[in-house]
Amino acid sequence: MGKTTAQKIFDAHRVDVPEPGISVLSLDRVFCHEITTPIAINDLCARGMDRVFDPAKIKAVIDHVSPAKDSKTAEQGKVLRDWARRNHIQDFYDIGRNGVCHAIFPEKGFCRPGYTIIMGDSHTCTHSAFCCFAAGVGTTDLELGILKGVCAFHDPETIQIRVNGKLPDGVYAKDLILTIIQKLTVNGATGKVIEFCGSTIDSMSMEARMTLSNMAIEAGATSGICPADMTTVEYLWPFIKDEFKTKEDALREYSRWNADPDAEYASTLEIDASQLEPVATFGYKPDQVKPVRELAGTRVDQVYIGSCTNGRIEDLRIAAKILQGKKISPEIRAIVSPATPHIFKQALDEGIIDIFMDAGFCVTNPTCGACLGMSNGVLASGEVCASTTNRNFNGRMGKGGMVHLMSPATAAATALAGTITNSPLYHGERNA
């Protein structure tokens, strides 16, 4: 019997079975940010256990509120910063060098096929785009991970999502994953792992795959794994070129983590990508999804482009293509937040920041802020935001606010119109 990717990774990392069906795994990476880590750090200190299992495997960043907005967030940053110094964590990204965790850690080459990764953040599943088992955990799991380098998980059942065909112009990974969440529902994959496959995934960039994997949690999934292929190798090549003679060698090594053809899945979902159209959410749950055309004309107060879902260079390029030479609606305001300093610089070099600014966007530094209503774009009560983020929960971006999740293309077109609208890059049925 063949194995899924998750089974292979579990088998290679299992250090204990406290109960049949539960595995304690050794961890290759423990990622940390300033919101969920400080309480773990304080608890470790209080227990007299202020140490880390391996400083080279721990990576830390200040990203949720950056720069600090008040004394409390300044304290959180300080706890993380002091801890990183004390424990010789080299890869700590302080204000100025920091980006959204799920964008900057992959960018620095910290994810490799076959890895186990945890972080005190539900969107840690983003990193499974690199054929990793990457899972969001709470602070206690994080704390023990920091201390011992292990974490317990139920042996995962796996849902295979097979996506074939070419996405129509103007339809993106975000539209695909929202459609998948609609089909699975918000708890359709709870406790399970998703493994994506098919020609659509094969032809996606790493950026698009990260968008896909990022939202696996919105269907309840522990991880949303993409297979390793030459696209994975090309992305990682600057970081692995000393480990392998050729890219083909790297591909051979990494491919062994891919699911076997006869792997057993709990279920399989087939999607024809060519039949998809741009979609957006309409309610307070990420599975409440409709074609954009059915939401056309919905008034918005703010447009937000950024986050661990859609703040990468590819996303900014798509939005800039739509915004070039145009102005946003005078009725609304719009914010763009490049997810890392590297992306910010790329956008500057490519003239993308000019396009955003000329269109009337507020350009912020990299931060998670607005997505969870912490800073840099919080909504007032009764306001509506068209957003490229990942959660539309009631009050998520500000108490009493409403969020419509969508792709950067739809968000950019919506910024121009002031109401939800399909992007001009989509040539299907428009704004029916």
Next chain:
Amino acid sequence: MKNLSGKILFLDRSDINTDEIIPAKYLTELSKEALKPYCLEDLNLPGFNPAKDVQGKGAIVTRANFGCGSSREHAPWVLEYNNINLVIAENFARIFRQNMFNCGMMCIELPPEQIDEIFRVFAGTDAFCSADPDKAVLTISNDRETREYPFHLGSFDKALVKAGGWINYADKKY
């Protein structure tokens, strides 16, 4: 072991997310205790008053997919600091469920029919419940009657409840 009994707070809705249990703006607190006043502050449930309804309760009975969304352990912590160590539902989001047991608190899953029955018989009354992890039985009573609901508790989850959480359990073992 933490107290696994108390008066029941009935939350008749599915998919209650962690943003509703503890809004993100309070995640800047550096102590668990500071979260206490904000329990379920943004819960979207007609008739629910977080300022009044949480006080004096020791358990929650709710529907499906409780605790979905963010990984924030602030959600179990805010319950814990309001003396609620027990949540009974059809099922839970994975991270929330693990966080509960990691804190030595307990989630009990019951079939939808039994959850329906508990709402039908006990909601709106002064209902009290008590969970026994050794016998794996939940007892619910009000001034009229008492009913028992056996539940499944895996040996690992039980060990976490008994140890007072994952750190205590794992520190000796790994």
